[in-house]
Ligand SMILES: Nc1ncnc2c1ncn2[C@@H]1O[C@H](COP(=O)(O)OP(=O)(O)O)[C@@H](O)[C@H]1O
């Protein structure tokens with residue numbers, strides 16, 4: 001799938017733009033704060049209904065405007081065209097339509113137009129808190145499986161209710177725990193399914209990741225990713241019984257703390273780079289290489305598993321490359337489909353032209369206007 005056209009109205013720094021993209025590499029260049037990341041964000045939201053930057057939708061609305069509209073014209077691998085429209089206003093919230101037919105739920109968009117964003121904030125995946133790693137995993141798996149996303153939404157809802165009960169019960173001095181039982185059944189079923197999906201997909205993803213390291217990211221030799229659930233699971237995968245047993249064992253602590261202490265919302269991932277724990281011992285160069293590999297592997301994993309080829313968005317790629325060598329970009333980008341790359345280089349055709357070839361397209365971004373050059 002490729003994004004043929006995009007239109008944005010009152011989105012961030014853009015009052016109104018309409019652009020036609022190439023089906024290969026699209027280079028978006030301009031000085032800082034001109035709107036490069038804003039444009040990538042607009043594309044990402046058109047694919048996924050959510051931003052990679054913020055969970056607060058109204059931040060994306062152009063200052064003083066009532067709401068934004070994003071439209072994307074996509075061409076499927078099969079050649080079929082589809083138009084996605086996202087409309088958001090503070091008063092009415094977000095609405096998503098495909099070919100003008102409004103989706104019942106915004107999240108029904110997820111997975112239909114697969115996308116990967118590689119941004120400077122990605123460092124949080126390997127440096128940051130477990131929540132950042134779960135977010136990485138959840139966005140990938142939600143695009144792969146609608147039932148995963150549904151379980152994730154159900155699980156968070158049940159978890160919120162359950163935590164509210166636990167908190168109330170703590171405030172009342174630990175009484176009324178029987179009220180938890182109906183919630184537990186749901187939590188356990190959804191939770192065990194999420195954990196099994198995470199373990200299974202990660203097992204497969206590890207193979208893609210290692211292939212990407214060998215083929216494209218030569219500064220490290222091996223990158224292993226392993227699943228770290230919040231409680232001990234059976235030999236192969238988490239079962240509902242494992243989760244139930246573990247919940248029972250933490251019940252007393254839950255009541256004391258007033259929250260659910262174990263489950264997929266406490267999962268983590270660990271990365272081993274060339275045999276060492278990346279988070280604790282990795283150099284900055286190893287982190288960068290690992291992140292590059294993760295995003296490129298995410299792209300390939302989606303491509304293998306989906307009927308549509310994903311779109312790759314690379315924000316400020318230069319911050320990940322050890323040198324400004326155009327050649328290192330080439331080894332990363334080779335064989336990928338539609339890619340959007342932002343750069344502050346002011347003569348990108350001279351810098352990247354030879355490497356990216358004739359079909360690359362160049363767009364100058366300046367003060368909220370975009371001009372193809
Ligand atoms: N909601 C908004 N309304 C208007 N302008 C915005 C909004 N959000 C961000 N901006 C402006 O967008 C600019 C940053 O654009 P960005 O795409 O991040 O720049 P860059 O080209 O460096 O990637 C800033 O000048 C900021 O003021």
Ligand SMILES: [Mg+2]
Pocket residue numbers: 033036037038315316
């Ligand atoms: Mg930027």
